[in-house]
Amino acid sequence: MLDINRMPVHVAIIMDGNGRWAEKRKLPRVMGHNAGMKSMTEIVRRASDLGIKYLTVYAFSTENWKRSKEEVSGIFKLLVKYVDLELDELCRNNVRVRIFGDYEGMGEAVKDRLDKTLGDTKDNTGLEFNICLDYGSRDEMTKAVRAIAREVKDGELKSEDITEETISAHLFTGLAGVPDPDVIIRTSGEERLSNFLLWQCAYSEMIFTPVLWPDYTPEEFEKSLEEFQSRDRRFGGRKETK
Numbered sequence: 001m002l003d004i005n006r007m008p009v010h011v012a013i014i015m016d017g018n019g020r021w022a023e024k025r026k027l028p029r030v031m032g033h034n035a036g037m038k039s040m041t042e043i044v045r046r047a048s049d050l051g052i053k054y055l056t057v058y059a060f061s062t063e064n065w066k067r068s069k070e071e072v073s074g075i076f077k078l079l080v081k082y083v084d085l086e087l088d089e090l091c092r093n094n095v096r097v098r099i100f101g102d103y104e105g106m107g108e109a110v111k112d113r114l115d116k117t118l119g120d121t122k123d124n125t126g127l128e129f130n131i132c133l134d135y136g137s138r139d140e141m142t143k144a145v146r147a148i149a150r151e152v153k154d155g156e157l158k159s160e161d162i163t164e165e166t167i168s169a170h171l172f173t174g175l176a177g178v179p180d181p182d183v184i185i186r187t188s189g190e191e192r193l194s195n196f197l198l199w200q201c202a203y204s205e206m207i208f209t210p211v212l213w214p215d216y217t218p219e220e221f222e223k224s225l226e227e228f229q230s231r232d233r234r235f236g237g238r239k240e241t242k
């Protein structure tokens with residue numbers, strides 16, 4: 001049983017398996033992404049109902065540009081559809097939306113809709129829903145290093161004062177005040193991070209489920225959270241023994 005008093009503060013999800021879900025049904029890949037958006041809607045709703053503070057999802061990676069133009073533009077169109085359909089409900093549920101990554105390259109129409117969503121939800125105080133778009137952890141770290149180097153050059157920071165906290169604070173997560181994820185869930189049976197939160201995952205619990213993202217229901221989500229609650233997190237320490 002899920003213990004509502006021991007919920008993770010920050011849940012991160014690699015939403016994978018849309019393409020395989022579509023292929024299994026002999027449908028075009030974009031139909032898989034469409035089904036995946038529906039899963040995302042339901043998981044956001046459930047995360048908010050469960051009182052989770054931060055939910056970060058991996059929606060499009062810096063490497064996903066390698067896919068066909070048709071698939072990439074299909075994903076962006078679906079994203080716009082998602083925010084248009086869900087914005088009212090997100091606001092009603094007091095959800096704040098943020099984007100981690102550069103969505104500049106996704107075209108004006110996408111950028112406008114996303115900017116509106118960020119603006120309209122910026123004062124909401126409930127679930128903080130972070131969508132990683134054109135996100136790559138190495139890109140995020142590179143940007144952080146550049147920003148830190150600039151501060152050193154401008155005399156705002158001494159190189160010997162750079163700590164782990166300095167680095168964390170310059171990542172998209174740190175800049176937004178989002179803590180490291182307690183748990184990273186990846187659907188579809190793949191067991192790798194694919195350039196997701198490589199710095200922040202130092203002590204995250206990893207949960208891999210074979211369920212394809214479009215089949216990942218709120219019930220499956222609760223199962224993953226139960227598995228998280230069964231884990232023994234030690235952070236390098238050890239339990240007191242008699």
Ligand code: IPE
Nearest residue numbers: 015016017018019020059060
């Ligand atoms: C995840 O599903 C969504 C994105 C990466 C955009 P995939 O499209 O990677 O689905 P599979 O892995 O091919 O099944």
Ligand code: IPE
Nearest residue numbers: 014015016058059060061194
């Ligand atoms: C990771 O999935 C990125 C997203 C879910 C957005 P991919 O499907 O792109 O990752 P690989 O290629 O299997 O590692």
Ligand code: MG
Nearest residue numbers: 016017018019
């Ligand atoms: Mg994939």
